[in-house]
Amino acid sequence: MPEFIPVIKKDEIQHQISRIAETISTDYQGRELVLIGVLKGAFLFLADLVRQLTLAKVKIDFLQASSYGADTVSSESIVLKKDIDVDIRGKDVLVVEDIVDTGLTLAYLINHLEGFGPSSIKVCAMIDKRERRAAAVNVDYVCTTVENGFLVGYGLDYAEDYRNLPEIYHMKL
Numbered sequence: 001m002p003e004f005i006p007v008i009k010k011d012e013i014q015h016q017i018s019r020i021a022e023t024i025s026t027d028y029q030g031r032e033l034v035l036i037g038v039l040k041g042a043f044l045f046l047a048d049l050v051r052q053l054t055l056a057k058v059k060i061d062f063l064q065a066s067s068y069g070a071d072t073v074s075s076e077s078i079v080l081k082k083d084i085d086v087d088i089r090g091k092d093v094l095v096v097e098d099i100v101d102t103g104l105t106l107a108y109l110i111n112h113l114e115g116f117g118p119s120s121i122k123v124c125a126m127i128d129k130r131e132r133r134a135a136a137v138n139v140d141y142v143c144t145t146v147e148n149g150f151l152v153g154y155g156l157d158y159a160e161d162y163r164n165l166p167e168i169y170h171m172k173l
């Protein structure tokens, strides 16, 4: 049986989301923002974040990338499974990620989104996991930083399970 060690409690998640939502709202005041959630892991985070933004105009879309070849640390192993529908040319874009690990997925997605000609792209992540970082990506808004470990819950899965857990756990097999 896997062991689940609590890492971030429910209240702490909401507290951190309120904190970054306030900063994002200040930074984009008076502008239109397009939030692009990275499926599937960011679905709860995006849902909670967007409800706390005090911006008049917000559009929402989703992207999905997947990496094949389980343990490869290479951007060449990343494929786009779902693209955006909203036109982001000339728009301010905020990519909403669940967790940034090597950073390769994010680097791939930013490169892809830049091709549409947005006026700006920033990144917001629920968790910034530092130990395995391989791509030099800048995460502009972060809820929590961890060094390592495999996390599940609050959108994060293990083989599609545990996304529904209300808080975030370190899962030890």
Ligand code: 5GP
Residues within 6 Å of the ligand: 038, 041, 097, 098, 099, 100, 101, 102, 103, 104, 105, 106, 129, 149, 150, 151, 152, 156, 157, 158
């Ligand atoms: P990266 O390309 O930054 O290495 O990986 C990003 C993706 O890998 C995340 O969007 C997430 O889907 C997955 N991932 C990375 N670390 C974890 C983790 O600790 N737990 C879970 N459930 N997924 C992770």
